[in-house]
Structures are given as structure tokens and as C-alpha cells.
Amino acid sequence: MKLWLAALCLALAGGSAQAGCGADPEPCRLADGEYHALLPKAGGQGAPVVLWLHGAGSNGGNAVRNAALMEALTGRGYAVLAPTGSRQFGERGASWNFLPGWEGRDETDFLRRAVADASARFGTDAKSVLLAGFSAGGFMVTYLACTAPETFAAYAPVSGGFWRPLPDGCAGPVRLFQTHGWADRTVPLEGRVLRSGEFEQGDIFQGMELWRQANGCAGQDPTAYGETGIFWRRKWEDCAAGSALELALFPGGHTVPEGWVDMVLDWFESLEIP
Template identity: 35%
Template sequence: MLMTMVNRLPLFLAFLSCALVFSVGSAPADRFCNSGDTRIACSLPSGDYHVRTPDGPGPFPAVVILHSAGETGADIVNDPFYVAMVLGRGFAIVAPTGRPQPYSDGRTATGWHVRKTSTGGRDDAAFITSVIEVAAQRFQLDRKRTLLTGYGNGATLVWELACLSPSTASAYAPMNGGFYEALPGRCRAPVRMFVLHSRRDGFWPLDADDVRVQANRATPVPTRAHLELIQRINGCGTPAAGAGEAPENTTLIGWRGCHSGSDLVFLEQQGTAVLTADIFATVLDWFEPPAPPSRVAPPGVGSVFRRPGEGPTPFGKRPPAQ
């Protein structure tokens, strides 16, 4: 028997070695991060991100926010505005961090590598996809309820992912940003898209007449052309006002007849580019409509309560008096 065990030892060691390799290879790719401690970044081989999740069990809907130039993921998850608006709804916040890169105005700041404007560096589209996949597994996020949003430089990457890698998220909401120089000839699949544009943004044009060509700077493509791009891939009909209750000083337009599962909504802000609570709430309501308030009283509180299947009629019977 001893000889049999000795003979089987190499086989056992080989099995153990394979098991260890499998265990290491299948472990989460990020380390040393905690959704309850926003000071600690989650690390991937290609970069860092921060996460905050609401209390209670998952899976949670997630809002992935791409910061604008000069910010970090830590700035996002520690911003009281986002904490109140996102966590307050029971959604998780995922905030990747861009890498330092030069800008056309001569400064170097954190930002995102995007088409037509950056050379070399990290593939940020692949990085964001990895962040969402890994964070979903580690923090119990619902991949089927994931909103990708961003402002300015972050919005540009949102557009790139929505058009060229549409399965990255289930919905997209770019704010005052988009493609530079030229649009892709065609996006790959219909998407749910909520586009925000501030008339007084001062940089990103709404219409072709607003475009300003400047030396040594990439030229932004007007927001209106982006809307037409999504209208085509989504198969939408004509736009019409009344897509919902518009916040103050805004116009809200929706497109009719889009392909099943897709959507296109445009919110134009008349004032300066400020993301107000009302505007962001409109985006979140569109992404994940809040449950309607219950009109049924709890047992013993009112006569309208019915337990399913009770009583001789479909309405059931009244609860016993208390």
C-alpha cells in the first residue's frame, strides 16, 4: 500500500499544481479595495477605480461615471452630490481613474485616451470594459442594469464605447462631449442613449454653425450629428417633445419608433453647463424608473387591502377588523 501511495505521489502533486494555477488564475483581478472605504482604490493591471455600494444585498444597479479632465475616481465617489443622487437610490457608483495625458492647451492632466485626439497610452475603452466586468463580480453589480455616463472628456469615451462597443453597458448618458474630427461611419448596434447638452457650454457645439476650428486643436463634432448617428442605428422615427417632465430651463425630446430595447432622448439645457439635481434625477429616472408608490394599504390598516386568492371574488376579502 505504501508503494502504491508513493507511485501516486507525482500524480497528486501534478493535480495540486494545476489546482493552484486554476485558483490563482480565476481570482478577482483587483486587490486591496473595499466598497466601504473610499480611500482605497481597486487595482487592475491597467489602472485603478473606486467603488461605493449601498447597504444591503446585491445585485445592485450601477452607475459608472467617467470623470472630466483633471479629476480622479476618488473625486467622484467622495462627491456629496453623486453620493446623494446615486447611493440614495440604491445604486452603486463605479468611478475609474484616467491617466495623465497632454491636452491641446498645453497642460497635462488626468483624462481619457479617445479616438482622433490621443496617441499611444492605455486602451481606455478596454480598461473601462474590464473595470465593469471585474467590479460586477466583486461587488455584486447587475450587469444588465449598468449606466455609463461622463462629462466633457469622459463623455467622449462614453460615446466611443456606446458606438463601438455597445455591450459594455445597458444604457449611456454622455454630457457635453462627443467624437472629434469625424463620426464613425456606423455604430455597431442599437443602444439606450440619453444625450445631455448645455447651450452655453462654451466648447462643445450643438449645430454645425457653432463649430469653431482652432489651430493645433481637434475639432469637436456637433451634438446634433451625434443624435442623427444614433437615430439611424436605433431605427428611430421623428423626434417629439414630451419625452417626460423636463427640469426647469431645459427641453426634453424623445424619438419615436426606435428598435425594441433601444431608446434616444435628448435634454438641452438653456443655461450654463451645470449638472443640477433635477437634471441628473431625470437621467436616473430614465435609466431605472422608480417603482410607483404603492396604493395598497398594509394588512389591518385599510379596507382596500386584499390578499391574493382570498374571498369568492377576484378582489379577495377585507382583512379582519382590529
């Protein structure tokens, strides 16, 4: 765990560049943004994709400098696309335009075009895409999955969910795996108030209720419980065809924990995706 956290801290702080646009040291550029691309050893042709969204104050370049996370993903044969959010956060950082009513770049459209661009450049599989993200990236994953679940094959927010007021409902069905730290103080499970009430993070469990409704699950209580390493897992199976819903908690704080990659990719690969 300590090595994993050290790698994550190094990534957020800077470190030496490890990726750009495949073999090109510069990021892949679109008219309204950029993304970094890491390919597996076998190359990009036909490779499934993890579209990874950074946290607030970071960017795509920092994201791919997290060697532990990136090597775990590419080692499973996945191409990693790490775009940079469109909203400025801090002096040199970025975040995502996820809250309804905010003006600016249509992130859903941008991320869709980034996936299409990577497919044209590297031959990656534009249909086998897992959209995942940490913290503010997890917020972006959550809102995109809620409003446009058909955009990507599945969704995996880490340490991020909805903000209050929560949406009245979400489109569905959706394939979603929520992961959160039991001791997270940056994005507590119950949410918290920021900027003297200007913003208020939502309750992760209330968000799970929205996902159950979107997936037409027959009951509130999980149909299966399990453990994978440090993770405590809850699964809903009595839901609409084509949907998938799980929650995993771990005894830690605001981080991407060691073991998350294999757990979530095992889940993703078990899904029946048209």
C-alpha cells in the same frame, strides 16, 4: 443650483476623500488602472451600477468627492464606480483615450474589467450598468456607445459628444440619453476648434443623427416632447426594438445640472433590458 455647482467645484478642486474601494480607503486596483467604488446603504449585493467617467484634468478620486452627485446616485440604490482615465492631462489630472487612432489603454476593455471586478468584490449587478460621464467623460461614453453598444446596458453622456470628423456610422441598437447645456461654451452645441485646428469638437445635433441611424429610427423628427424641471426633452420612439434615444437640453453651461440624476435614472429604470 448654486449648492450643486459649489459641490462640483469642490470635487474638481480636491476636497477630502470620501471613498476608495468600498470600505478600503485606497482605490480598487487592476493591473492597468484603478477605480473608486461607492456603495448604497443596502450594500453592493445585486445593486445596479452607474459607471461614472470624470472630465479632463480630474480623476476617479475627485469624482467621488462630489457629494451632491454621489449621494443622489447612491440614494437611489445604485453603486457608483468612478475609474481614472489613462491619458495624462495637466500636471496631476487625467483624461480618456477615446479618439480613434490614439495609442494607449483600451478603455472599453478596461471599463468592462472594472465592472467585472466590482461584481466579484461587492456583488454588484454586472448586467445593469449605466455608463455615464461628464465632458471628456461624456466623449468617452459617446465613442464606446458608438463602437461597442453591447458592452453596457445604457449610456448617458453629459456635455460631451463626438469630435470632427464624426464617424461614418455607429453600431446599434443603442440605449442613449444625451444631456447638454444650451449655454455651454466649453463644449458648445455646434462644436468648436481647439489648438489652432488640431482638434475640432463635433456638433451635438449631427451626433444625434448618427444615433438615429444606428437605431433605425423611421424619421428625423422626435415622436415626443416634454419637460422635466429645467430640462427640455426630445424622444425618438419609432426605432429598432431594444433601442432608446432621448436628448435633454437645459438653460445652463458646462456642468452636471441639478435634477439630472433623477431624470436619467427614471429613464434607465423604464428601459426593457434583457
